[in-house]
Amino acid sequence: MILSKARQLKDRLEEKKQLRDSMNQLQGYKTRKQRLEEFIQKVEPLTQTSQVLRQQGIGTPKADNAKTVAKIIGEIQGKYREQHSFIHQPKSLDPLKAGIDSFxxxxxxQNQTIWNQYMEKVVPITNQNLLDVLxxxxxxxxxxxxxxxxxxEIGQYKNNPPKTQQDVDxxxxxxxxLKLIWGQLGSEDIPNEVLVFLQSAVIQGASLDLLTDSVxxxxNxxxxxxxxxIKLSS
Incomplete structure (x- = not known):
């Protein structure tokens, strides 16, 4: 009887150990899953931006180490298929993290370079001196x-490429x-002598020789x- 109870206790302890091991293993899977989700969250917005830039004909970003990352993922998958416990090793995902960070x-x-170059091409350059005068x-x-x-508002887009079509729109x-309003100010073809006259007139007063026919x-x-x-200077 005593022997039988001892065996039952041993079996229960073994079951408890197996349950604890299973729980630890499950927690390990959850931890690895969380790390993989962090990798995805880091890359996904960047790939969305690249796709938008390509679709809009703005540019074609390319990360030359994409194949390296794909190779690392393949190696991890292979090791996991051979032995599931591999994924629980403390540094099993370190190579992937390094590859993802570099990618x-x-x-x-590349996204920022292409986008900033596009901004320089399409955004009109405003003249702050003229704006101050006007x-x-x-x-x-x-x-x-x-x-x-x-x-x-447009300046906020610098180094902040679009992630969606709506962002581009x-x-x-x-x-x-901005082009419309800036053009209505006559800023695109305003003669330099007009700007000089305006600057002088609103700051300290312009001399009559600055009031040319063009001005x-x-x-008018x-x-x-x-x-x-017209006032007489002292």
Whole structure:
């Protein structure tokens, strides 16, 4: 009887040990799964951006170490098929992490380079000196404010490539609106002598020799000639 109970106790202890081992193994799988999900979360947004850039004809980012990462994944899969316990080894996923980090860094750099080059090509360059001058003239204050607001919003896209088609559409809409308002200010073909006159007039006063025929015509064309007065300097 005593022997029988001892055997039962031994069996129960063995069952408990097996259950504990199974729980530890399950926790190990969960930990590895979590690490793999972190790898995916790191790469997925970058690949989405690359896809958007390609689809929009903006550029074709390429990470030259993609094949290396694929090879590492294949090796891990092979070792796991041979022996499931391999995945529980402390450093079993370290080579994959190193490959993913390198892949993500290179792809991110290419995405940003291609996107920033595209921005330089399509975003109009605004003249801050001209904006400062025009902002002192009531007629232009609203347009200047819109240009400054749009320029700030568009600037947020620098080093921040789009991840979706909607991101590209939003960016394009802002750029087109900026081009329209900036063009309405007459900024794209404003003569330099007009800018010099305006800068002088709103800061310390412009001499009459700066009021050339070209300047007078530009002022009349833009309906702001009445904002200027001739005064005798002391």
């Amino acid at each position: 993500a860094a290179k792809l991110n750099a 902002n002192m003239i009531p007629t232009f204050k609203g347009a200047v404010r819109d240009v400054q607001t749009l320029s700030r 939003n960016f394009t809409q802002k750029v087109e609106k 007078r015509n530009w002022l 064309k833009n309906g702001i000639q009445s904002f200027f007065r």
